Amino acid sequence: MKRKYYKIVKVVQKIPIFKGLDQDEIVAIMKICTSVPMSEGQTIYVKGEQSDDMLILLKGELTVIGDSGEKLAVIQSGGSVGEMGLFTGRTRSARITSHEDSVGIVIKKTDLLEVLRRHTPMYMKLLRNLVTLLSNRLVETGALVESLKGATDVDDDDDDDEDWVAKEDDEEWLWVAKEDDEEGDDDDDEEWLWVTKEDDEDD
DSSP states (O other), X not given: OXXXXXXXXXXXXXXXXXXXOOHHHHHHHHTTEEEEEEOTTOEEEOTTSOXXXXXXXXXXXXXXXXXXXXXXXXXXXXXXXXXXHHHHOOOOOSEEEESSSEEEEEEEHHHHHXXXXXXXXXXXXXXXXXXXXXXXXXXXXXXXXXXXXXXXXXXXXXXXXXXXXXXXXXXXXXXXEOOOOTXXXXXXXXXXXXXXXXXXXXX
């Protein structure tokens, strides 16, 4: 029994939100944990519901399901889900189901807040971890936005670097950029010109 308890303690210590907690603090967390068995196909969390607890998976596998029923991610043994909602107040962002028979431990928000109220140092550690997690997610989101923006800019640059020309026999439409006049004309900076090409001297 002690060996099993020790393994669970090690799993809890690896959860990012509990990073840096000492042995006594982890034991305080363990005292409010409830073991929960989950059967294959069981819905664990529903998108949009209140985040009033978090789950740490000890055995099995969970699946994160998108709005269209697609698989977004897989939560393996040792992973966790729902911890951010305990502190941010956000509702569940996706549906979570059990891919197979699984076992986890659940920590209720009310119980955790009561423990933190009595253990100020632990509370400060969790707040620091929360800030770190949120900051990392903001950086990741910013990097994703920049990468998508960069891809769009490349497509736009391909159009801006060259005049667009539609040719038809000896005539062509030419898309050109006009220089601003000294009076600060507010007209569009670009226009279509219909150009007739001169015959080559050899013709």
